[in-house]
Amino acid sequence: MDLNSIIDTRIKRPKLIKGIRITDNESLWGRIYYIMSCEDKGIYIRIPPEKVKYFEYAIESMDGQKSIQDLELDFHHKFNRQVDVLGLIKLLANSGFVEGYNPKSSELDTFSHTIYKYNFKKDITLSPLVDKLYFIAMLISLIVNMIFLSALIFNIEKYRWLFREIDLIKNTGGQYKIAFFIISIISILYHELGHVFAGLHYGKSLESISIHLYAYIMPMCFVKFKGLNLLRAKKRLRVIGAGIYNNITLSSTSGLIIPYLSNEVHIGYFKIIFYGNLIAALANLIPVSLSDGYFLFSLLFDVHDTKDRFIKGNLFSKGSRKSLKSFVVGILLIGLAFISYILLALSTFRIVSMITLGPNNRIKMLVFLIWGIYIFYAILLSYRQIKKVRDLLL
Known part of the structure; x- marks a missing residue:
């Protein structure tokens, strides 16, 4: 089952896994960025500073109770702009942060x-x-x-x-x-x-x-x-x-x-x-x-x-x-x-x-x-x- 069909069927009410945290980091040249991680599962996403607020709100709001449509309305009300919530869910699911979906195709699996x-x-x-x-x-x-x-x-x-x-x-x-x-x-x-x-x-x-x-x-x-x-x-x-x-x-x-x-x-x-x-x-x-x-x-x-x-x-x-x-x-x-x-x-x-x-x-x-x-x-x-x-x- 591919990711799109999973989102259509099993992730109607997305719930993020436990143990997620967002920490700041710094590149070799002093550029500040953030990392969303779950060390227990060994998964990470690098986040630009201007996008952190969306991921923080995703952790807060994606609790398995709200549908994708409800989340889109919440994000729009929170940030006063149209946010691609489905795209955000795809990214989080593909990286292993969404319950009910464990991506099997890692970069290591693809290349070796x-x-x-x-x-x-x-x-x-x-x-x-x-x-x-x-x-x-x-x-x-x-x-x-x-x-x-x-x-x-x-x-x-x-x-x-x-x-x-x-x-x-x-x-x-x-x-x-x-x-x-x-x-x-x-x-x-x-x-x-x-x-x-x-x-x-x-x-x-x-x-x-x-x-x-x-x-x-x-x-x-x-x-x-x-x-x-x-x-x-x-x-x-x-x-x-x-x-x-x-x-x-x-x-x-x-x-x-x-x-x-x-x-x-x-x-x-x-x-x-x-x-x-x-x-x-x-x-x-x-x-x-x-x-x-x-x-x-x-x-x-x-x-x-x-x-x-x-x-x-x-x-x-x-x-x-x-x-x-x-x-x-x-x-x-x-x-x-x-x-x-x-x-x-x-x-x-x-x-x-x-x-x-x-x-x-x-x-x-x-x-x-x-x-x-x-x-x-x-x-x-x-x-x-x-x-x-x-x-x-x-």
Whole structure:
């Protein structure tokens, strides 16, 4: 049963769930907004300040006693204007705030297939000692990254291998395949641990850890915290970016070690660590829906996610409003995706060259083609989700 038919039959007298609250928050650039949330159910809506009064009145008036027609009259009398109450109910129902309707099609469901999910029954917290050790580890990793960046800038001769084709020893391809498999698993785990420790550091407890086939193709781990969306933007940025930061730190560490190694096989292993973690960081940086880059981009440019972006301008008016900001954000989004794609494909080619014992132009073209098709496919899924949400709200 779709949402419209549910509203026509079961939500004749809408009643909101218990435990809803509205809190204020602030974007990275100081813009104040509000969040309507129910932490027990893990659902959130971001609300512009000028729309808060409508949601507050919805909490007050949608008690299951009034029909939609009665609510329309109440809203008109309260605010002295015509309010699209049905559109408001659609939004609240689709987000899970209306009793009798639990939306099954979340953004995660739309973009991926769940392979395994573990729900935490008890709250997990960091002890003061572990929290201090985490802070020290982050400080050390910052120093390592700064040293590697300085070495790249001021001592580039040691890092010419970054720009040369892979030099290989015969009969090492099999070893490199095994090494790449092991290092890939370690990189993924280290990436997710970055999110876990950062979230726990800011006092948020783990809700679940799941494994998905992202875009029904690529394996992906997804860590979910309780109340993460209620964190201030700067803290949320650190939690979301912690996984990418961890991968960059592993790349920097291996990059600093490589110039001091003499054994070619050992150098090959550390190059796999370097490129493997660079691939992990860049793959997550591409801003397609549900990637770390998607959420980082949303925070940096203050863009609401797909379920919330249509509240402003669309909830109480017909049509969409185009602005210079949306155009600039779109150009930056495409630019970031393109740059990440080029660097990602080049890094993948280096790894493939090591595994297949030598660079090959056909392999290079195949790598670029595969990543290009995958990203294009993910973008199409993003458009599908946006269109779906837009149809619900307009």
